[in-house]
Amino acid sequence: MAAGTVAPGASAPAGGSPGPTQLLFAPDARYTRRRAYSTFMRGLVSAAALLGVAVLWIILAYVIIRGLPALNLPFFTQRPLPYGQVGGGVGPALVGSLILMAVSAVIGVPVGVGAGIYLSEYGRGRFADAIRFSSDLIAGMPSIVIGVFIWAWLVRTVIGNFSGLAGAIALAVIMVPIILRTVEEVLRLVPHTLREAALALGVPQWRVILGIVLPAARAGIITGVVLSLARAGGETAPLLLTALGNQFFSFNLLQPMAALPVQIYNYAVAPYEDWHTKAWGGALVLISLIGALSVIARYATRGNRLG
Amino acid sequence: MAAQPSPISSASVAAVREVTGVAPPGAAPRLVTHRSTSITADSVFQGGARVAGGVIIAALIGILVLLALDSRMALSTFGLSFFTTSTWDNVKQQFGILPYIYGTLMTSAVAMVLGVPVAIGAALYVAEYCPNWLRTPISFSVELLAAIPSIIYGLWGFFILSPFMRAYVEPALQATLGKLPVIGALFSGNPIGKDLFTGGVILAIMILPTVMAVSREVILTVPPAQREGMLALGATRWETITTAVLPYARGGIAGAAILGLGRALGETMAVTLVIGNSSRAITGSLYTPGYTMASAIANQFNEADNPLYSSAITGVAFALLLIAGVVNVLARLLIWQMQGGRGAVKAVI
Numbered sequence: 001m002a003a004g005t006v007a008p009g010a011s012a013p014a015g016g017s018p019g020p021t022q023l024l025f026a027p028d029a030r031y032t033r034r035r036a037y038s039t040f041m042r043g044l045v046s047a048a049a050l051l052g053v054a055v056l057w058i059i060l061a062y063v064i065i066r067g068l069p070a071l072n073l074p075f076f077t078q079r080p081l082p083y084g085q086v087g088g089g090v091g092p093a094l095v096g097s098l099i100l101m102a103v104s105a106v107i108g109v110p111v112g113v114g115a116g117i118y119l120s121e122y123g124r125g126r127f128a129d130a131i132r133f134s135s136d137l138i139a140g141m142p143s144i145v146i147g148v149f150i151w152a153w154l155v156r157t158v159i160g161n162f163s164g165l166a167g168a169i170a171l172a173v174i175m176v177p178i179i180l181r182t183v184e185e186v187l188r189l190v191p192h193t194l195r196e197a198a199l200a201l202g203v204p205q206w207r208v209i210l211g212i213v214l215p216a217a218r219a220g221i222i223t224g225v226v227l228s229l230a231r232a233g234g235e236t237a238p239l240l241l242t243a244l245g246n247q248f249f250s251f252n253l254l255q256p257m258a259a260l261p262v263q264i265y266n267y268a269v270a271p272y273e274d275w276h277t278k279a280w281g282g283a284l285v286l287i288s289l290i291g292a293l294s295v296i297a298r299y300a301t302r303g304n305r306l307g
Numbered sequence: 308m309a310a311q312p313s314p315i316s317s318a319s320v321a322a323v324r325e326v327t328g329v330a331p332p333g334a335a336p337r338l339v340t341h342r343s344t345s346i347t348a349d350s351v352f353q354g355g356a357r358v359a360g361g362v363i364i365a366a367l368i369g370i371l372v373l374l375a376l377d378s379r380m381a382l383s384t385f386g387l388s389f390f391t392t393s394t395w396d397n398v399k400q401q402f403g404i405l406p407y408i409y410g411t412l413m414t415s416a417v418a419m420v421l422g423v424p425v426a427i428g429a430a431l432y433v434a435e436y437c438p439n440w441l442r443t444p445i446s447f448s449v450e451l452l453a454a455i456p457s458i459i460y461g462l463w464g465f466f467i468l469s470p471f472m473r474a475y476v477e478p479a480l481q482a483t484l485g486k487l488p489v490i491g492a493l494f495s496g497n498p499i500g501k502d503l504f505t506g507g508v509i510l511a512i513m514i515l516p517t518v519m520a521v522s523r524e525v526i527l528t529v530p531p532a533q534r535e536g537m538l539a540l541g542a543t544r545w546e547t548i549t550t551a552v553l554p555y556a557r558g559g560i561a562g563a564a565i566l567g568l569g570r571a572l573g574e575t576m577a578v579t580l581v582i583g584n585s586s587r588a589i590t591g592s593l594y595t596p597g598y599t600m601a602s603a604i605a606n607q608f609n610e611a612d613n614p615l616y617s618s619a620i621t622g623v624a625f626a627l628l629l630i631a632g633v634v635n636v637l638a639r640l641l642i643w644q645m646q647g648g649r650g651a652v653k654a655v656i
Contacts, residue, residue, distance in 0.1 A: 038543035042436060048428025049437070052515055053448040059455065059463050066466075114359025122353055123360070131360040134367035140635035141370070141628060142573020144601045148624035149370045151608060152377045156617065173366060180363070206352035234456025237575035237601070241608050261458040265576065268462050276466065283459045294454060 063283050070281025080247050080263065083272050090282050092249045093263035097289075099251070100168050100243060100259055101233050108172035108232075109179060109225055116183025116221075121209055131180075139177035146173050147238030155242055164250070164257030167243025174235060175228035182224025186217040222300040230293035234286065236261035260286050370628070378622035380615060389622060393587055397610070402619035404626065406587040410503060410597040411627070414578060415571040417507020417593065418514055422571075423564045425511070426518035433519075434526040435548060446523065453516035461580035464509040469581050472508065473500025477594060496594040499583070504593035506582035510574055514567035521566060525559030525645055526552060562641030569634040573627060575601040600627040 025031075074087050081088030115135070119128055138146075147170055154166040190213050198208040214221070236259075239245075245262040246255070260282055267279035381402060382389055392403030433445055477498030485494035529552050537551040538544075553560070583596020584606050598606070600623050611617040 034543050034546065038545035041545040041548075045428045045432045045436060048425045049432035049445055049449075051425055052429045052452070052519060053445055055512055055515070056448050056452050056455075059452075059459070062463055062467055063459060111359045111362050114356045115363055118353075118356035118360045122356060127357075127360070130364050134364045136639065137632060137635070138363070138367055138370070140569055140631065140639075142575065142601060142631050144573065144575040144604055145374070145624050145628045145631070146370070148604060148608070148621055149373060152617070152621050153369075153373055176363060176366075204346075204349050206349050209352070230454065234458065236456065236458040236461075237605055240605055261456060261576075264458050264462060265580075268465055268580065279462055280466075283462050286456060287459060290454060290456065 060287070063280065063287055066277070066280035067282075067284025070277045071284065075278070075281055076285075079249060080267075080278075083270070083275070089278070090260060090263050090285065092246055092258040093260045093282070094285070095249060095251075096164065096243070096246065096258035097233060097260040099253075100164060100171060100239070100257060101229050103165070103168035103253065104171035104175055104232055105225065105229060107169060108175035108228065111172070112176045112179025112224075112228070113183050113221065115176075116180050116187060117209060117214075119180070119184045120187035121205075121213070135177040135180050138173065139181075143174055143235055144237040144241070146170055147241035149173075150238065151241040159254065161254075162242065162244035162256040163254045164243050165253040167239045167257060167259065168253070170238040170242045171232040171235060174238065175232050178228035178231060179224050182227070183217075183221055186220025186224070187213060189220070190216045219300045223297045226293050226297040226300065230290045230297070233293070234261060234290055236265055240265070260289075374621055374625040374628060378618055378625045380618035381622040384615065389619075390626070393589065395587060395619075397613070397616055400613075400615055402615070402622075404600065404603075404619075404623050406589055407598050407600040407603045407623060408626070409589050410506075410582065410603075411572055411599040411601070411630075413503045413593065413597070414506040414510055414582070414599055415568055417504060418510035418571040419564065419568060420511075421508060422511030422514045422567065423518055426515050426563075426567070427522050427560060429515075430519045430522035430526055431548060431552075434523050435544075435552065446520070449519050450516050452512070453520075457513070457574060457576045460509055460513055460577035464505065464577055464581040468509060469500040469505050471500075472505045473498050477504065481594075492591050493593045496590065496592045498594055499596060501581055501583040501596055502594050503582060503597050506578045506597075506599065507593070509577050509581055510571040513574060513577060514571050517570055518563045518567040521563035521642060522556070522560050525556045525563065525642070528559070528645070529555045556645070558641050559645030562638045562643075562645065565634055565638035565641065569631050569638060572634060573601055573631045575605050578602050579605045600624075 027035075075089035076094060077091045078087055078089040079092050080090070115131055119131060122128075123131065150166050150170040150173070154169065155162055159166060194212050194216060195208055198212045199205065203211070239259045239262050243259055243262070244256040245266060246258040248258075250257055264279050264282040264286065267275045267282060270276075385392070385402060389403060390408065391405055392401075393405045394401040394403050395406070396402075429445070429449060433442055437445060477494070477500065481494045481498060485491045533551045533555060534547050537547040542550065578599050579602040582599060582602055584598055584602055585596045587598070588595060604620055604623055604627075608620050611620050
């Protein structure tokens, strides 16, 4: 992109542009070598980009090709059956994942949005810095560490057994930093004139925030929440230590609860060919779910200047 | 910033009212009551937002304190040997996490060696060479890699990558690099597919989007004038990159790589499925089925039937937390220094 702005003549080594731009010197061996090296590195760098893109499509292709044969109606509705019985699916896991995501959203969204409001509308000084720092550190934590934290705190002590609630809280811890960051960013994009106009009319600040600022940033907030849900929905490690998984339909938050990623893991490590197909099927369902959430997130911001 | 308008505007409204006397007399008492309730409501609302922020700080402190307290038993029982010994035996009540630390470092090192050059290359392509219309599709595709859940990498690694490594890549490397004097030892032993090497390869793929996205942002902050100057002096495109672009972006790219390292250190499910989880031997070969700290936790938490065992597992988590925390803070400092604040880090989350 820089080459285009360079004066003719000087740009010859970079662009090798044809036409009136002529080399000001005879291309000696050394120059040819340098150009060849530059072209070679260009190829190498392009290959790196190609590799990155190829890996994605290879993985997606495998998930789709291997997962499709597993998909049928009983796969979505039945519980996992013991080996040898025909059928069996990811019903409880699907329901469990949705429950876990809903409960973690109920816990995580108020905290994330509330803290985001604080940072954007009120926050200055050390308390705000401490919130940002904590959130960044939690965002960088390995998710299994958060799982161990909930395991040591809720599973082994407070609740006393593996439970859906513990899993949802672990997911909420993972979601909050994502929501917080997005909410703070989009609230800062709301023009100050909007706030000032409302305040000048005598509207109290809390109503300015609830009635003017949040609605103006609605799309961005929805995006943040949905993206955090997509992230939480794919988490496995923290759920393994908290919700544990369940072969049966369960709606009790204080008992172990199934989740799609955990079910995929259980199907994958079992030694049965049929279960492996089910693992790929589960992976396809999971990827579709996350893909759908990502599309919703993108769609929510489309056409919104605050996106 | 936003808090500012409130006192100023309400004060100025009051001032205007006083000076001009425009306000209808009847409105004054209503305004006063309205203002006093709104001040209460305001402080309640602000208090609520403050509490939400406080919960986050409390969560961080809670995680640190609880993990520290919970691993105290193992740490006080074994002392420093908790980190330096290799026995992990529930019957003998002996726990040492050295093999897990070793596995974590080896897989992360492989991931960095393989993943970072590819990621930087892809970032350079997108930022420096790529035609405009291709820029978004490529960035989007690579960043989509970040959205794929780790269990799906694990599944793919378990059924596709690991057999492929065993059948083709590992024997081939053994036949070539394995012959070299020093690094040859890394490729000795039986190629088994489910080992530290495959763990490193899957991690290399997983850190690709992180490192690439941040590197690209950082490279794009290099002032165009710097490239133009170099080109005007007659440098080739690649010479421009190595002399004008990369030195300027060095700090940020290092930060991107370390951010990737932070991700690699803590990755669990994908690694758990391809690393073997069967040997605590520290052989020096990458063809060893080992553990990482994260995979050890995932494999063993459910066997912890006594307090010391539980405490040892929390100890692994605590050690992992500290390592990952230091790495993350370092990465953020490097990128922050380069960017003068936010920006690129945001692209990762």
